[in-house]
Amino acid sequence: MQYLPAAEWREIAEGKDFFQFVEPVDYLFGNPPYKIFSKWMAHSMSIAQNIVYLIPLNKTFNSGKFLLELNEWGLPKHMRYYGTGSELGFPTGFAAGAVHFQKGWRGAMGLSFCEHAT
Numbered sequence: 001m002q003y004l005p006a007a008e009w010r011e012i013a014e015g016k017d018f019f020q021f022v023e024p025v026d027y028l029f030g031n032p033p034y035k036i037f038s039k040w041m042a043h044s045m046s047i048a049q050n051i052v053y054l055i056p057l058n059k060t061f062n063s064g065k066f067l068l069e070l071n072e073w074g075l076p077k078h079m080r081y082y083g084t085g086s087e088l089g090f091p092t093g094f095a096a097g098a099v100h101f102q103k104g105w106r107g108a109m110g111l112s113f114c115e116h117a118t
Contacts, residue, residue, distance in 0.1 A: 004029070019043055026050060034059070034092075038066060045073045051101040056085055056094035074103040078110040 008025075010018040018040070028048040032040040037059055044051045060076055061067065070076070078100040085092035097114075 022047060024048075027052065029053075031055070038063070041066070042069070045069070045101075045103070049103045052098055053101075054082075054096065054098050056090075056092050057081065057097050057099065058094050060099055070101065074101060074105040075107075076100065076109045077102040077105045077107070078112070080112045080114065082114045083116070 007029075008021070010016045010021055012018070025048050027050045028044050029052050031054045032044075034056065037055070041051075044053075057079060060079070076099050079097055080099075081095060081097040082088060083096060085094050085096045088096050090096060
């Protein structure tokens with residue numbers, strides 16, 4: 001919580017279950033568990049106006065069902081590529097980055113690259 005000291009946070013290992021948090025929020029930031037990504041995103045979309053997650057970038061596009069849900073809720077507004085998961089210390093070699101999903105967004109998606117990744 002170094003950069004957002006006043007932010008509410010959830011960590012199951014600390015006894016704070018994300019799925020028990022139901023208050024509406026403007027923003028969610030995090031690195032969701034990949035094994036339950038669909039369930040995590042469904043809950044995220046039920047409480048947030050903006051979601052910014054560090055994820056394998058293919059998570060955004062690898063499910064037709066998820067894309068249809070995004071089309072209803074709001075499309076990705078921006079994607080920033082940081083490198084491969086293995087370069088960032090994650091257990092995957094997929095391209096990884098931050099994706100900003102915004103409720104109601106229907107515009108084009110921006111794409112940017114971290115300097116060290118180009």
